[in-house]
Amino acid sequence: MVQKLKLGTIDMVLPSTVMSSEVDLFGIFEMPYIVKDREHMKRIEKEIFWPKLEPAAEKKGLTILAVWENGYRHITNNKRPIVKPEDLHGIKLRTPKGKWRVKMFQEYGANPSPMSFSELFSALQTGVMDGQENPLTQIYSAKLQEVQKYLSLSAHVYTPAYLTVGTKKYAKLPENVRKILEETARENQAYVYEQAAKADEELLGKLKDAGMQVNEVDKDAFIAASKPIYEEFGQEVDGAQELIARAIELGK
Numbered sequence: 001m002v003q004k005l006k007l008g009t010i011d012m013v014l015p016s017t018v019m020s021s022e023v024d025l026f027g028i029f030e031m032p033y034i035v036k037d038r039e040h041m042k043r044i045e046k047e048i049f050w051p052k053l054e055p056a057a058e059k060k061g062l063t064i065l066a067v068w069e070n071g072y073r074h075i076t077n078n079k080r081p082i083v084k085p086e087d088l089h090g091i092k093l094r095t096p097k098g099k100w101r102v103k104m105f106q107e108y109g110a111n112p113s114p115m116s117f118s119e120l121f122s123a124l125q126t127g128v129m130d131g132q133e134n135p136l137t138q139i140y141s142a143k144l145q146e147v148q149k150y151l152s153l154s155a156h157v158y159t160p161a162y163l164t165v166g167t168k169k170y171a172k173l174p175e176n177v178r179k180i181l182e183e184t185a186r187e188n189q190a191y192v193y194e195q196a197a198k199a200d201e202e203l204l205g206k207l208k209d210a211g212m213q214v215n216e217v218d219k220d221a222f223i224a225a226s227k228p229i230y231e232e233f234g235q236e237v238d239g240a241q242e243l244i245a246r247a248i249e250l251g252k
Contacts, residue, residue: 006061008169016070016161017098023056024237028247030100031233032226033219035158036251038193041069043250045160048243063167066185068192070135070159072200075152076144077131078124081215082152085109085225094120094132101157104229105133108222117142124148135159136203137196145210154217 002022004010020026028034028048035041045067054064075082077091089109095101097114105112115123117138123129124147131148133156139145163185170178208214234241 002062002164005164005166006168008166011169012163012165014068014161014163016159017096017101019057019162020098020100022060022062023053025053025056025239025243027098027100027233027237028053028240028243029160030098030104030157031230031244032104032156033223034244034247034251038069038197040251041067041158041160044247047250048246049160052239052243057162057164058167061167063165063170064162065165065182066163066189068161068163068189069196070161071137071196072155073133073135073157073159074139075131075133075154075156075217076139076148076150076212077152078127078147078149079130081150081213082154082217083215084218084221092128092130094123094129100229100233101133103232104156104226107228108225120144121147133157136207137199140203140206145207145212149213151207151212151214152217153214154219154222156222 001010001013002015002018005013017030020030035044049067057064075088075093077093079091080087082088085108088105091110093105093110093112094115095105095112096117102112102114113129115129120129120132121142121144124132124144131150132144133154134142134144139148139151145151165181173181204214230244234244
């Protein structure tokens with residue numbers, strides 16, 4: 001979809017994790033537990049996203065109109081409840097196509113494999129994969145509760161979603177049309193956040209009713225196990241250390 005956007009064959013998409021494969025700095029949102037809550041995300045958006053990340057996306061031919069959300073990601077699987085990172089050892093876990101997510105779960109001891117979301121249900125059903133990680137909205141809408149036994153509320157990553165257009169094609173629109181699109185897209189963020197917070201509560205109940213066994217995780221243990229990912233990202237990506245430090249500061 002992102003490639004079609006650049007080519008102008010589609011007009012608008014709402015990508016999430018995949019953006020870190022397009023622009024290295026977007027990997028900041030792949031860092032575990034870096035976004036505390038939606039209020040923290042608003043500050044990150046203002047201080048980090050618009051000044052640093054959006055211009056980097058434009059250089060790759062992608063213009064972002066607004067930051068919405070994909071949500072807090074949780075782990076599901078068919079083997080056992082996940083409480084600490086070591087509980088993931090040996091679990092075949094589907095991830096989206098973003099290298100930092102893969103590295104993170106390797107660090108935790110899982111066997112992560114990037115896979116298209118459209119292939120996920122059958123992979124879980126047939127046992128090709130033991131588990132996956134996604135926000136509750138994706139878990140419920142894809143009916144993963146039908147093929148997954150355990151839901152561990154890890155909230156390990158908060159993934160924004162970016163309302164994105166192809167820079168070249170977008171530039172051909174009249175200025176007044178672009179202004180309306182941008183203003184409307186950003187106005188809708190409040191509604192997106194409101195609906196997402198509401199869905200988090202409602203969907204957890206529905207997933208429990210569907211028979212999933214739900215547990216909390218030891219977040220301190222996961223945060224401690226995440227340190228090498230922060231270090232590697234900071235060393236590998238130019239400007240990343242500065243952004244990580246600023247994001248953490250904005251959460252205090």
